[in-house]
Amino acid sequence: MNQAIIMIIYIVAIVVMMYFLAIRPQRKQQKEQEMLLESMAVGDAVLTTSGFYGTIVSIFEDDVIVEFGGNKNCRITVQKKAIAQVEKTDNSEN
Structure with a gap:
């Protein structure tokens, strides 16, 4: 039971890291590109x-x-x- 909880914590930590390292910067770049196109x-x-x-x-x-x-x-x-x-x-x- 203790190992299952540790495994779940690791999986959650990996998902959070992926969000901050991959998804969040990409959304920021998309938002900047949209603002650039709107300001033309x-x-x-x-x-x-x-x-x-x-x-x-x-x-x-x-x-x-x-x-x-x-x-x-x-x-x-x-x-x-x-x-x-x-x-x-x-x-x-x-």
């Missing part, structure tokens, strides 16, 4: 997950139109979740 505005410089740098031209519910390079004709619709970094510019709308 037209004119912000972005980096996509595929490594392309561009400027936001238009924002929709789940997608954004990003202009790549200096060519005004190179505009691509990208999902919001494909944005890795956002750099605010002085002329961005709030």
Whole structure:
């Protein structure tokens, strides 16, 4: 009986450690990414997950139109979740 209680304590301790080492940091990172995506505005410089740098031209519910390079004709619709970094510019709308 005593060994069973010790085994249960070990299992509970392992589950608590996994929560604090794996699940909690991942949730924090997801929350930061969501805040980043919500703070995007037209004119912000972005980096996509595929490594392309561009400027936001238009924002929709789940997608954004990003202009790549200096060519005004190179505009691509990208999902919001494909944005890795956002750099605010002085002329961005709030």
